[in-house]
Amino acid sequence: MRVHHLTTAFAKGVALCGLMGLLPLAAPAQAQESKDPIIIALHDWTGQHITAHITGELLKAKGYKVDYVTIDYLTGLTAMENGDVTFMPELWATTAGDAMKASDATGKTENLGPLGPAAKEEWWYPSYMKEKCPGLPDWKALLKCGEAFSAPETAPKGRYLGMEATWGGHDPERIEALGLPFVAVDAGTEAAMFAELKSAYERKAPIMLWVYSPHWVPSVFQGEWVQFPEYEAACYTDPKWGINPDKAYDCGKPHGEIFKYTSAETKKKWPGAYDVMKKLKVDGPELNLMVKEVDVDGKPLDEVVAAYVVKHKGAY
Amino acid sequence: MSEVALPRDDTHPRRFPVGWIVAGVVALAVLVPYAAPDSFGWAKTYPARWIVPISDWLKAFLFWLSRDLSFGLFTFKDMTRFVSGLFGYALEVPKALFSSGVTFGDEEGAFHIPRLSWAGLIAAVTIWSYLLGGVRLAVLGLLGFFYILVFGQWDSAMVTLSQVILAVLTGVAGGIGLGILAYRVPRLEGTVVAALDFMQTVPTFAYLVPLVFLVGVGPVSGMLATILYAMPPMVRVTMMALKRVPPELDELARMTGCEPKQALWKVLVPSARDDLLVGVNQVIMLTLNMIIIAAMIGAGGLGFDVLNALRQANGLGKGLEAGLAVVALAIVLDRMSRALVELRPVHGAAAARRRQLFWIGLAALLACTLLSFVFPVLEKLPAEYRISTGNMWSDVVSWVNVNLFSTADAIRTFLLMNLLVPVKTFLIGFPWIGLLAVVAGGAWALGGWGFALGMTALIAFIPVAGLWERGMTTIYLCSISVVIATLVGLPLGFLGSRSERMHKFLGAMCDTLQTLPSFVYLLPVVMLFRIGDVSALVAIVLYAMVPAIRFTDHGLRRVPPSLQEAGTMAGCTGTQRLAKVELPYALPEIMLGVNQVIMMALSMLVVSSFVGTNDLGKQIQVAISQADPGKGLSAGLAIAFLGILADRMIGRWVATRRERMGL
Numbered sequence: 011m012r013v014h015h016l017t018t019a020f021a022k023g024v025a026l027c028g029l030m031g032l033l034p035l036a037a038p039a040q041a042q043e044s045k046d047p048i049i050i051a052l053h054d055w056t057g058q059h060i061t062a063h064i065t066g067e068l069l070k071a072k073g074y075k076v077d078y079v080t081i082d083y084l085t086g087l088t089a090m091e092n093g094d095v096t097f098m099p100e101l102w103a104t105t106a107g108d109a110m111k112a113s114d115a116t117g118k119t120e121n122l123g124p125l126g127p128a129a130k131e132e133w134w135y136p137s138y139m140k141e142k143c144p145g146l147p148d149w150k151a152l153l154k155c156g157e158a159f160s161a162p163e164t165a166p167k168g169r170y171l172g173m174e175a176t177w178g179g180h181d182p183e184r185i186e187a188l189g190l191p192f193v194a195v196d197a198g199t200e201a202a203m204f205a206e207l208k209s210a211y212e213r214k215a216p217i218m219l220w221v222y223s224p225h226w227v228p229s230v231f232q233g234e235w236v237q238f239p240e241y242e243a244a245c246y247t248d249p250k251w252g253i254n255p256d257k258a259y260d261c262g263k264p265h266g267e268i269f270k271y272t273s274a275e276t277k278k279k280w281p282g283a284y285d286v287m288k289k290l291k292v293d294g295p296e297l298n299l300m301v302k303e304v305d306v307d308g309k310p311l312d313e314v315v316a317a318y319v320v321k322h323k324g325a326y
Numbered sequence: 327m328s329e330v331a332l333p334r335d336d337t338h339p340r341r342f343p344v345g346w347i348v349a350g351v352v353a354l355a356v357l358v359p360y361a362a363p364d365s366f367g368w369a370k371t372y373p374a375r376w377i378v379p380i381s382d383w384l385k386a387f388l389f390w391l392s393r394d395l396s397f398g399l400f401t402f403k404d405m406t407r408f409v410s411g412l413f414g415y416a417l418e419v420p421k422a423l424f425s426s427g428v429t430f431g432d433e434e435g436a437f438h439i440p441r442l443s444w445a446g447l448i449a450a451v452t453i454w455s456y457l458l459g460g461v462r463l464a465v466l467g468l469l470g471f472f473y474i475l476v477f478g479q480w481d482s483a484m485v486t487l488s489q490v491i492l493a494v495l496t497g498v499a500g501g502i503g504l505g506i507l508a509y510r511v512p513r514l515e516g517t518v519v520a521a522l523d524f525m526q527t528v529p530t531f532a533y534l535v536p537l538v539f540l541v542g543v544g545p546v547s548g549m550l551a552t553i554l555y556a557m558p559p560m561v562r563v564t565m566m567a568l569k570r571v572p573p574e575l576d577e578l579a580r581m582t583g584c585e586p587k588q589a590l591w592k593v594l595v596p597s598a599r600d601d602l603l604v605g606v607n608q609v610i611m612l613t614l615n616m617i618i619i620a621a622m623i624g625a626g627g628l629g630f631d632v633l634n635a636l637r638q639a640n641g642l643g644k645g646l647e648a649g650l651a652v653v654a655l656a657i658v659l660d661r662m663s664r665a666l667v668e669l670r671p672v673h674g675a676a677a678a679r680r681r682q683l684f685w686i687g688l689a690a691l692l693a694c695t696l697l698s699f700v701f702p703v704l705e706k707l708p709a710e711y712r713i714s715t716g717n718m719w720s721d722v723v724s725w726v727n728v729n730l731f732s733t734a735d736a737i738r739t740f741l742l743m744n745l746l747v748p749v750k751t752f753l754i755g756f757p758w759i760g761l762l763a764v765v766a767g768g769a770w771a772l773g774g775w776g777f778a779l780g781m782t783a784l785i786a787f788i789p790v791a792g793l794w795e796r797g798m799t800t801i802y803l804c805s806i807s808v809v810i811a812t813l814v815g816l817p818l819g820f821l822g823s824r825s826e827r828m829h830k831f832l833g834a835m836c837d838t839l840q841t842l843p844s845f846v847y848l849l850p851v852v853m854l855f856r857i858g859d860v861s862a863l864v865a866i867v868l869y870a871m872v873p874a875i876r877f878t879d880h881g882l883r884r885v886p887p888s889l890q891e892a893g894t895m896a897g898c899t900g901t902q903r904l905a906k907v908e909l910p911y912a913l914p915e916i917m918l919g920v921n922q923v924i925m926m927a928l929s930m931l932v933v934s935s936f937v938g939t940n941d942l943g944k945q946i947q948v949a950i951s952q953a954d955p956g957k958g959l960s961a962g963l964a965i966a967f968l969g970i971l972a973d974r975m976i977g978r979w980v981a982t983r984r985e986r987m988g989l
Contacts (some may be wrong), residue, residue: 054637079544080624085535085953094542161856162739163747171857175944176951195857198938198947201636201845202852202861209727209853226638305638 044279047075049096051086054200056311057224057301061099061125061292063315068290068326071319074283084109087271091118096273097287102129103266104222105177110269120274122287124267127224127294131179132235132263133170134221138214139233149188149238149262156191159218168192171203171219179220180246180259187257188238192218207231224298226305238262286326348767355763369759377792380963385956392539406540413492413546420488425481427705440705441484444475446694451658453687457680459665470658478712479628479651486627487655489620490613493549497557497609502602504557505564506590515565522558527925527969530555530619532946532962535955538623548625556612563605567598603667610663611841614656618843622950628652632843642849643719649846656841723850734854745806746859753802758789765971772978781974784967793942793964800941800968803859803934804927807866811923814867815874816916822875823882832879836872844869844933852937862934870926877919881912911987914980921976928969
């Protein structure tokens with residue numbers, strides 16, 4: 011607990027003195043900035059924890075108070091509209107596109123532009139599956155590989171693990187549009203999904219699942235993304251687009267930027283902090299490496315973040 | 327269905343055999359849609375145009391509540407924010423005491439009052455445990471907190487503990503208050519009981535989304551969810567305890583000239599002390615059950631650590647360590663509060679010694695904390711003294727995975743193909759009219775027309791709200807889990823009732839299963855049984871079999887020795903005595919256990935959706951990620967209705983059975 015009143019009272023006193031012209035030069039440059047803590051959202055993936063803490067540390071170094079709050083990914087935007095969250099470092103164009111549009115419409119949040127790393131998500135398989143299904147990573151190879159990826163309850167069709175219900179992705183539609191001999195199974199949570207990947211990988215057993223990046227999975231397990239026909243906006247909306255003239259979704263998943271969001275009030279309330287958030291850029295491969303250090307090598311997140319901040323502090 | 331066939335009312339013979347007619351109607355409702363799918367298609371699959379958009383209404387209502395409702399001077403949202411603000415301030419106190427200390431100013435080197443020292447807290451817990459329950463409890467307290475310390479869980483555990491303390495205090499105070507209110511104003515009692523049933527059966531997850539809407543995210547909303555979940559038993563216990571106070575005592579209080587207020591606080595509440603403490607114990611356990619779920623809306627602490635660790639590449643060990651810290655905290659607090667229930671008042675020298683021990687504990691706590699001004703080590707144990715199992719657990723699980731997977735997979739495939747898939751297909755394809763008829767018929771046999779009507783209305787919610795497929799998946803998953811959990815739990819409970827050692831072992835096992843966040847053992851289960859219904863089944867069975875074990879054990883132990891002797895005298899062999907005397911006598915108790923198994927299975931639904939089931943829990947999970955409170959609430963209501971349905975039906979059955987045995 012920090013005792014706010016004393017410092018607030020002190021700051022007010024200083025500001026008052028400044029107004030009275032007694033101490034025109036001593037009034038701190040940030041006197042008009044709010045003393046309220048800046049609330050940064052934490053979601054449930056490590057890369058986001060890192061970027062959130064990097065922002066937090068940069069802001070703390072500038073003298074801001076920072077609080078973190080754990081909140082579900084998309085619920086976060088709702089909370090931001092209500093003023094409960096100030097900053098979210100990662101909203102992926104791939105998964106939160108609709109939510110961002112809806113939030114932009116409320117005018118209560120502001121898109122601060124891309125964070126830097128490119129978001130990629132697609133069907134993914136371990137390298138050893140290439141032997142069992144020659145022709146990968148081209149998606150057409152999958153047309154003949156249902157059996158190779160099957161489980162007893164889906165045989166002769168292949169089993170694809172995704173997180174349709176919570177993350178979207180239109181996989182059942184994709185399977186139908188491309189005529190893939192697969193069944194989409196909802197994994198429920200990421201933890202469960204990657205537990206199954208680990209289990210299969212240890213036994214060199216068949217598996218096809220949804221993997222996104224930046225994440226630790228591509229750096230720990232050897233494998234590749236399936237190459238579907240390149241995504242275009244029309245593919246999802248216009249059935250005529252692509253190889254299946256009757257159905258939409260006959261293409262891969264969108265990949266694109268990761269956006270930073272802040273509450274619309276930030277610009278006025280904490281102008282200095284707003285600048286830092288606006289400027290914030292993280293390099294994709296560097297972020298991947300940090301994710302690996304935390305998740306795979308077991309380094310404490312604080313250490314990894316501190317090292318990054320020391321290295322890049324000059325830029326802000 | 328033999329009971330259906332029995333005419334129930336012997337004193338007023340009817341002209342028609344009503345039982346047969348009801349059975350016939352039920353059979354027709356089930357069979358006709360199968361026999362004539364063309365003309366009775368509407369009776370098999372619930373027509374989409376009859377679906378009532380309940381979740382849309384709920385959503386609109388909540389939006390209106392959080393955005394538009396105004397009481398003139400302030401809005402509803404202002405009010406909820408005010409309440410959460412109050413809790414926020416209240417939380418600062420235990421937080422400062424246990425986890426953060428107090429810092430004046432923001433600069434480096436600012437004056438800092440340290441939090442309670444770990445050394446002091448461990449010493450105090452040990453001494454106080456000794457005071458409450460002797461050497462055994464002292465050792466338990468010491469080990470529990472020492473584990474938390476050396477495994478590096480102290481910081482998180484203290485964040486959790488400070489929330490637990492406030493939640494327990496609020497839950498107990500609110501529970502006693504509501505209980506007294508219901509006791510004093512009998513008109514309110516019915517309403518309160520109905521509200522309690524509801525609060526206990528609606529899965530906590532269902533009100534997370536509305537809470538986020540109304541209160542925001544963070545420790546406070548996590549705590550409010552916890553209080554909502556943990557308070558009902560306290561209300562029940564208070565109502566029951568006050569009713570059990572002999573009326574003579576109340577009269578005595580009046581005769582000695584007490585005002586109603588004095589009679590309540592000086593006579594009634596103190597004489598109900600023991601029962602009330604049992605309620606406190608329940609509140610503590612339920613609060614600790616909520617740690618993980620509260621962490622999902624920002625409570626932090628140990629729950630966050632568990633969730634976070636499990637997503638990492640080799641996080642299983644870390645997750646288990648944090649999970650076991652929850653177990654340690656739960657077991658120590660549970661045993662201490664139970665010992666407090668059993669503590670008898672003493673006088674003279676013994677009482678003086680108790681007071682002395684209490685003050686020694688407090689002195690140790692304060693002394694260590696004061697010392698930590700000088701030795702910061704006493705405030706925070708340096709990282710190099712901490713230990714960890716590291717990758718050991720991940721390695722163990724990997725070994726099991728590589729070596730035993732084929733066996734597990736064979737079991738999985740067998741279960742899926744021969745049990746799960748057929749039952750699921752059958753239930754989802756079951757005519758909805760038939761389901762309603764079966765429930766109505768069963769309820770009629772147990773409790774007559776009015777009861778049947780109420781129960782049918784509950785089950786009708788599922789098709790009417792458009793939740794048929796997920797609802798039936800829920801019924802399928804829960805019923806199979808309940809059967810398996812009962813089949814496993816009953817023999818274990820029986821063994822426990824026969825041997826003290828087994829009884830103790832089972833007690834420890836049950837405690838761990840109920841307090842260890844289920845997510846921790848879920849991941850190894852997923853590695854062996856893959857994502858899907860089998861993993862969910864294993865997780866639900868593990869969690870839900872606990873009451874089956876406990877109630878069977880307890881029920882069999884309560885069979886009066888005179889009855890057992892009577893059985894032996896009548897020439898029963900051991901098996902016969904069990905089958906003809908003990909089991910029938912303990913059956914009502916065992917059925918209450920089964921009732922609890924159903925409740926536990928329903929409460930695990932959301933967790934099971936984390937490993938890829940498509941039941942009502944899934945609906946709630948989706949609702950959370952889409953921030954759609956209506957969807958979450960309607961699924962929550964459906965789960966609650968299923969729970970109430972099972973509870974009432976079994977309750978009726980037990981009551982009739984007990985009556986027949988003359989209990």
